[in-house]
Amino acid sequence: MSRNNWLLMLSVGVLSLTLISQAAHCADSTEQINNDSCMKCHKRNGKMQGHHAQDGLNLSCSSCHGEKGNHPKKPNNLMVFSADNEIPLIAQNAVCLTCHRATNLGKSEWTHNVHAQKVNCSSCHQLHPQTDPMMTLTAKQRSIECQRCHSVQR
Amino acid sequence: MENSRRHFLKNTCALVAGVSVYPLSGNNAEMEPEINNIKYALLHDESKCIGCNACVEACREVNHVPEGVTRLSIEKTGPFGEYPNQYYHFSRHSCEHCENAPCVTVCPTGAAFIDKETGIVAVNADRCVGCLYCIAACPYEVRFINPVTKTADKCDFCRETNLKEGKQPACVEACPTKALVFGNLKDPESELVARLKANPTERYKQSLGTRPKIFRIKARQGEIIL
Structure with missing residues (x-):
C-alpha cells in the first residue's frame, strides 16, 4: 500500500515537472514568429525577440505590420512604425491600442x-x-x- | 550731599532705562537683515513644468542626497480632462525659505538659521543634535533626517555647492523647460523680479505668517477664464 502511494506520488511529481517545463518552454519559445514567411527575406533584420515574440501570444509579423499586399513594391499597405514616415500617427498607435487599452496604459504609467x-x-x-x-x-x-x-534653448 | 544723592538716583534710573530699551532696538534690527542687499527666492512656473524630475535627480547628485530621502520632489495631481486630452498639474515640494521660519525659531541649538547675507534658511550640521523639533515645526513638511549624517537636512538653494561655485542651484540648471527661475528679490533688473511683476503668483500657506520665498505661477489649465 505504502509502496503504491510512493509510486503514485513519484509519477505525479514527474508528470507535473514535465508539464511545468513544457509550459515554461512554450512561454519562452519564439519559434512560431521567427519561422514566419516574412523571415525568408527579413533574416537580415535579426530575430524577433521579447515579450511580443512568444508563441503563447500567437502573433505573426502581419498581426502588427499588416498583410503583405504589394510589398516589396511601392506603394503598399504595410504598417511601418516610425515618426519619420507619412503614415498618420493615430493609425500607427491604433495598432498597439487593439490589444493595449488606453485606460490601463494610463494607470500603469501616467505619461x-x-x-x-x-x-x-x-x-x-x-x-x-x-x-x-x-x-x-x-x-x-x-x-x-x-x-x-522637452527642452528649450538657454 | 542731598544734591549728589539725587544726581546718583537720576543717573542710575537713566542708565537702567537705557539698558532695558537697547536690546529691543537690537532685536528689531535682527528681524530685517539688510546686509549685502541679497534676498534669494525661487519661482516655479507650473505652466511650464512637465514633471520629468530632472530637478530631483540633479539635486540628489550635486548635494549627495542619499536614496530614500530627498530635498526636493515634484508632486503630481491628475489626470484632469478626458482621454486623449488629459493633463496633470505639477507642484514643487521643497524648503520655502521662510523669512519667519518656524524651524529656526524652535531649534534649541541654533543649527537651523537664516543666512543674513542671502536670506537662505540653512542647517549647520555640526550643531544639529537630531532632536526633530524642526521637522515637527515646519508647516511645509520639507525637512528630514539625513540617514548618513543623522542630522536635519533640506534644500538650501545649493548654498554649499553650486552657489559657492558661482552657479545657479542644481535644479534650476537641470530644468529642461526653464520652469525654475532663481534670483535676487532685491535686484530690480533680475529675471526673477521681471517675471514676478509680469505674472500673478502664489505662495503656500501665507496665512501662517511664515513669509515663504518660493513663488509659483499656477498652471493656466483648469483656471477660470474671466
Whole structure:
C-alpha cells in the first residue's frame, strides 16, 4: 500500500515537472514568429525577440505590420512604425491600442495619458529586442528621456 | 550731599532705562537683515513644468542626497480632462525659505538659521543634535533626517555647492523647460523680479505668517477664464 502511494506520488511529481517545463518552454519559445514567411527575406533584420515574440501570444509579423499586399513594391499597405514616415500617427498607435487599452496604459504609467495621439508609441518603445528599453529605465534615464523632446534653448 | 544723592538716583534710573530699551532696538534690527542687499527666492512656473524630475535627480547628485530621502520632489495631481486630452498639474515640494521660519525659531541649538547675507534658511550640521523639533515645526513638511549624517537636512538653494561655485542651484540648471527661475528679490533688473511683476503668483500657506520665498505661477489649465 505504502509502496503504491510512493509510486503514485513519484509519477505525479514527474508528470507535473514535465508539464511545468513544457509550459515554461512554450512561454519562452519564439519559434512560431521567427519561422514566419516574412523571415525568408527579413533574416537580415535579426530575430524577433521579447515579450511580443512568444508563441503563447500567437502573433505573426502581419498581426502588427499588416498583410503583405504589394510589398516589396511601392506603394503598399504595410504598417511601418516610425515618426519619420507619412503614415498618420493615430493609425500607427491604433495598432498597439487593439490589444493595449488606453485606460490601463494610463494607470500603469501616467505619461501615456499626456502623450496619447501626440507621440508614436514607437518613439519610446521597441518591441523587437529582448527587452524594451523603457522597462528598465533608472530615474535619471527617465528624465533624460523626457528631455529628448522637452527642452528649450538657454 | 542731598544734591549728589539725587544726581546718583537720576543717573542710575537713566542708565537702567537705557539698558532695558537697547536690546529691543537690537532685536528689531535682527528681524530685517539688510546686509549685502541679497534676498534669494525661487519661482516655479507650473505652466511650464512637465514633471520629468530632472530637478530631483540633479539635486540628489550635486548635494549627495542619499536614496530614500530627498530635498526636493515634484508632486503630481491628475489626470484632469478626458482621454486623449488629459493633463496633470505639477507642484514643487521643497524648503520655502521662510523669512519667519518656524524651524529656526524652535531649534534649541541654533543649527537651523537664516543666512543674513542671502536670506537662505540653512542647517549647520555640526550643531544639529537630531532632536526633530524642526521637522515637527515646519508647516511645509520639507525637512528630514539625513540617514548618513543623522542630522536635519533640506534644500538650501545649493548654498554649499553650486552657489559657492558661482552657479545657479542644481535644479534650476537641470530644468529642461526653464520652469525654475532663481534670483535676487532685491535686484530690480533680475529675471526673477521681471517675471514676478509680469505674472500673478502664489505662495503656500501665507496665512501662517511664515513669509515663504518660493513663488509659483499656477498652471493656466483648469483656471477660470474671466
